[in-house]
Amino acid sequence: MDKILRVNMTDLTTKLETVPAEWAGLGGRGLTSTIVAAEVPADCHALGPNNKLVFAPGLLTGTAAANSGRLSAGAKSPLTGGIKESNAGGTAAQMLARLGIKALIIEGLPKEDKWYSLHVNMDGVTIQEETELLGKGNFAVIEALEARLGKKTGILTIGPAGELKMTAANISVKDPDSKIRSHGRGGLGAVMGSKKIKFITIDDTGAPKVQIADPEKFKTAARTFAKALLDHPVSGEGLPTYGTNVLVNILNEAGGLPTRNFTTGQFEAHDKISGETMHDTIVARGGKPKHGCHAGCIIQCSQVYHDKDGKYVTSGFEYETIWGLGADCCIDNLDDIAKADNIMDDIGIDSIETAVMFGVAMEAGILQWGDSKEMLRLLTEEIGKGTALGRILGGGAGSVGRTYGVTRVPVVKNQGIPAYDPRSVKGIGITYATSTMGADHTSGYTIATNILNVGGHVDPLKKDGQVELSRNLQIATAAVDSTGMCIFIAFPALDIPECLPALIDMINARYGIALTGDDVTNLGKHILKVERQFNIEAGLTNKHDRLPEFFKTEPVAPHNAVWDFTDEEIDEFWNF
Template sequence: MGRKIVNKILRVDMTNLSTKIESVPKEWSGLGGRALTSTFVAAEVVPTCHPLGEGNKLIFAPGLLSGTAAANTGRFSAGAKSPLTGGIKESNAGGTAAQQFARLGIKALIIEGLPKGDTWYSLHVNKDGVSIAEETELIGKGNYAVVETLEQRLGKKVGILSIGPAGEMRMLAANISVKDKDSRLRSHGRGGLGAVMGSKKIKYISIDDSDAPGVSLADPERFKTAARALAKAIINHPATGEGIPTFGTSVMVNIINAAGSMPTRNFTHGQFEGHNDIAGETMREVILARGGSPKHGCQAGCIMQCSQVYNDKDGNYVTAGFEYETIELLGANACIGNLDDIAVADYIMDDIGVDSIETAVTFGVAMEAGVLPFGDGKEVLRMLKEEIGMGTPLGRILGSGAGNCGKTYGVTRVPVVKNQAIPAYDPRAIKGIGITYVTSPMGADHTAGYAISHNLMGSGGRIIDPLKKDEQVELSRHLQIGTVIVDSAGLCLFVGSPMADDPTFVPSLMELINARFGLALTPDWIGELGMNVLKTERAFNIAAGLSSKDDRLPEFFKEPLLPHNAVWDFTGEEIDEFWDF
């Protein structure tokens, strides 16, 4: 066996501005990432508490395999009660923080309580624990300015978690940014966790992993062999080895458009005329012509490189981490149809600190309400900067998400589940993802059980017809259970393709966890963990006041969607069967 495993939990109480270091409770030792954050939230947060009040707690946890040399294992989980959904939330992001936490031996950072008064604070995490300091200079500043200033203060290698003005104003679409390896931003995007951090008056958390003890492995040789096998499965799969690195995630534009599931004009059409202009194939050509990079990893050890560096016509940097969801929802659903405007919007959303899915869907709703015309990209950019970024009354409406914007303007076509905006797949024409949207304890979230590959590409062995109801509940259940281990190991979600298609993947993953911790778990453990975590999350939601009635799509999804005239026709009973396990 290897060296002693160092592990600790950092706890910050913002009510009395104190910090402490705790040992890891025995029952949490086998947990990481989402499994840990959701177990913690369920155990320590009163489900009925106000999410922006004293009772809510914010937790950050690296995955079980984060900080090791295994590829694509550096994802970070943030958890709390969501102010957007009113239920439990785990939001998962890339960047460098998870690897730094893991190398420092930090199993989780917990932030509880609320400070009195108007003073803003920062936290600093290093080998000695966590400390609190007052912050003035960066209050009101965007996330990019936070990164730039902190790198001047603390050095280029500093890790950063921060909120923008939207988080400071406790807007429900506010996200938490994570610095990536090239000083750009990834996001804990969904569910308004930036507002929770803002409620605790923490502008940023800086991370110094100098003299970190590093991650110890119970069996380094076994680990190395398994890591090699896992990397091979990722590289060998055409989706992760070729498609994503070549075209980025917006390669999905043409696929989803062809399948007639492309949210267009606030979810009124299933195909967008200008799809070629915003497709991954086009984006690659534009990026190469302007001296950007079609490949970019958000952290060391990434072998998929889904991100990119997108430059403007003059070759100046505009944005990175330019994803399908953002591109589709602004490009087609808000009809902007122009990659350059969408790229600037992506940058501003990262900078002011709002979720690019929630915010993009909100613009579709606002356009239907007549707040601005469909397709007016320049007005979107102005509103992001001057309304949301400045916290005007209109900005606060837009920054509070699609559900609240729809209510404010009396719109009935409001694509949300549990008040969280529906991502860039219309559930009428890809029904498996619709089951994930309605049943996930997170609210509408495509990443909770990504049925797209199974419904369209035959991932897992055969195509489950996207337009039929058959087998979709079982499919989504299977995927949601399996996704828990992905979110808990610190794995990037894109391993879903090799995980479904390559029989070596799951045994290699099991071997990695066993070799890391000196355990002898079998693949059955993965299923048990997934079921337990989902049930824990669901129980929290029920105790918080959510019910089966919240596991439904909005009424307008009964309207037929062209080109297939697809309708959402699951009964409540059929949906509720999801929980029969």
């Protein structure tokens, strides 16, 4: 029987609750956003006692459905001041789903100046005081907890950045190799830190298999779905070979690779940090060019990157991180970017927010353009140790911009703009502007259709069709984020007709229900509206659905494109 676990950090009690009927059909983002909207006062302080941190596996998580092992984390974001959902791979989601835990809700703040951990198992959840692992990096936490509780333990943890409540802090999730995946965006690590929870461990010993209402129907649909993922050239071949970093060269050629803190659209040294170069380097050094972030992933877009001596440096080495520290900071040393990726995992800070932040910090003169050694030092010695400068940097791009009087600060709703210039890829600009999450490429990934010719083509340099494209993708993404699926299933779903019906059939077979395609679209619309309403009540209105001024006034080479949508055109987004 599915259940809700509720942890009250104010009086240090826990409760096991039945799932209310109105939450039964929800999972992942749909559930975290519904709970946050229902139970968190929108005007509360994100680091105060009235915010709640919610974890929820997706509707299909824990089943044999390919790529269904993502965990959603939700709360009011201390970075954006609005609602936040951030999802990640790792082992925790499937363990929670097998334990029948629909959601874990953490509320309140401890009265005493003590730190705690949570332990989840068949009997529910318990709270313990924690002293030993305070101040430790995430890799050390994982190592110590595996020694303490066993290799198979599921772990959610925060590093020093989360303990210090930095607004770029993330929540790390142990992956199948005992390395790290992240609930990266929006500062959810600071929310966990505010509740003084250093880590959450999960033991699924004795958990039953996830119940499937119609196993035969499920099996057939799961097979069709997996075939679509493997048949599509992007999910079946491109992503496993080059990872997401194949995009460096594509965006560079298309003139949409933000460079030198968004002052130009192409990076001279693109080839040194490209997916092609990274692939060859990984193979030459005996790393792994393909790798999954959770059991059951058949796309395998991740990789394991080794140094010159063949030793592990990082895994899950993503385009956005490499773009940000690379092109946007003019760093052409992929080994140093890989080291930074590892340090960011260890101290527990979002690699997108931090990369965008460093571009602003370079413009502010805190360090020189391209100075990767100083970037590494700032990560370890300032952010990692929580010095005064480190806390400013750990507050993200907006924090550094405000503190140093920089006017070119690429953020929306105070969240850093990732890896695609909205002037030369206009659809993604609509997503950045309107997303309930702040600037977030994954919430409506128009790059697929603007640049990659997946799901048709909409010219990235023209305004026509962008609002509709972004709207349709944001609606679909909100629904997909509720299933526990990796968002990369969108590539086959946009092109292969059998893919989406198979996904819906799996949900129907799992729960013995009869959802239609329209129901799923309506779910996506409903989630966006619930999130939007929370944001409005929190004070984020359509006036915040805007890009920074400099995008309108500074043309970006090579196409000399500017952001030319009117406010009215942007606001059309919400007409559904």
